[in-house]
Amino acid sequence: MEDETSERRIGAGIRRRRRALDLTLAEVAARSGLSSPFLSQIENDRARPSMRSLQRVADALDTTAVQLLAAGETPRRVDIVRADADPGLDAGLDSGFGAGAGSGPDPTARVRPLVRGQHQMHALEFTGDHDAERAFRHRNDELMYVADGSAEVEADGRTHRLGRGDTLYLTGGVEHRWRALEAGTRVLLVAVADHVEAVVDPRG
Structure with missing residues (x-):
């Protein structure tokens, strides 16, 4: 097993x-x-x-x-990642809540991979603070779901505020950045892996 x-x-x-x-x-x-x-x-x-x-x-x-x-992982055809199996990685951020950015490390800021090994999609769970300093542009499509708290996303020249239960879809190639707006925010990011060659529907 x-x-x-x-x-x-x-x-x-x-x-x-x-x-x-x-x-x-x-x-x-x-x-x-x-x-x-x-x-x-x-x-x-x-x-x-x-x-x-x-x-x-x-x-x-x-x-x-x-x-x-x-x-670093062997891909598995069927895989379960238990909630308590791996705490994930420290986000390495100073807390941006309350006293403002730089107010000290946020001990709740974690990033937990939800897919092990190289597959056609990947998923990450972000918990706690997350800054908007770094912009990302992925080759393929991505979906962001706010499980708890709220987040602000800059994408394609516009700013969007997302609350609990909201979803944002990003087409591949769209530059974006995001940040958590409150303590306890939990965001799931699911995306088609960059090594996958997406096929464009000729019907548009």
């Missing part, structure tokens, strides 16, 4: 990607701004990066954080 409760291993996927690009730890450290010892600990699963640090590693390796997370 497949293990439904094991914590995901990120290091193997990072190491494979780095070696495929023929890069040393020192070169990745220079590109990412992270130290070589810390990167070595991540690759050997002795340290767990925050989502922000993982994004910096992904940028240095010309890939995405989602792809690095998927690369």
